[in-house]
Amino acid sequence: MKQHTVIDSPYGALTLVAEDGALCGLYMTDQRHRPDEETFGARDERPFAETEEQLEAYFSGELKDFTLGLRLNGTPFQRMVWTQLRKIPYGETRSYGELAAALGNPAASRAVGLANGRNPIGIIVPCHRVIGASGGLTGYGGGLERKQRLLDFERGTAVPEALF
Numbered sequence: 001m002k003q004h005t006v007i008d009s010p011y012g013a014l015t016l017v018a019e020d021g022a023l024c025g026l027y028m029t030d031q032r033h034r035p036d037e038e039t040f041g042a043r044d045e046r047p048f049a050e051t052e053e054q055l056e057a058y059f060s061g062e063l064k065d066f067t068l069g070l071r072l073n074g075t076p077f078q079r080m081v082w083t084q085l086r087k088i089p090y091g092e093t094r095s096y097g098e099l100a101a102a103l104g105n106p107a108a109s110r111a112v113g114l115a116n117g118r119n120p121i122g123i124i125v126p127c128h129r130v131i132g133a134s135g136g137l138t139g140y141g142g143g144l145e146r147k148q149r150l151l152d153f154e155r156g157t158a159v160p161e162a163l164f
Helices: 048-061 076-083 095-101 110-118 142-156
Strands: 002-007 014-021 022-028
Touching: 002 110, 014 048, 022 048, 076 095, 076 110, 095 110
Parallel strands: none
Antiparallel strands: 002 014, 014 022
């Protein structure tokens, strides 16, 4: 059974989705690969108190590692990539190739990129911390402007401001 709520953040509205009480989605406004709203279940704020508390602490700079129970729905390969994303330290980045190598398949950087783009729990599963091999920003489901702002925030070079 799914439930959802919508919260404000410095990066625009965030839709939180839970399945059987575990967070399974965090979607930004206009996010690429965002599921249809009908799949989010009934609107109910009760399952999201801890998620909201940790996101608020993150956006205020007090929290660097989320400790939420997550339900990552995807293929086995996608789940392996998303697990690797959670290992990238706050304020740091990794390239798609580095993630592929960490998974034991250095030639899989494109597959890693595709899995990264399908991450259903943005920010908490930090797909924004993945960059191109040259160090430049590459695609981000929430938009490159948000990606840059999240990276700048984590590096301490910017404070979160409302995007919209």
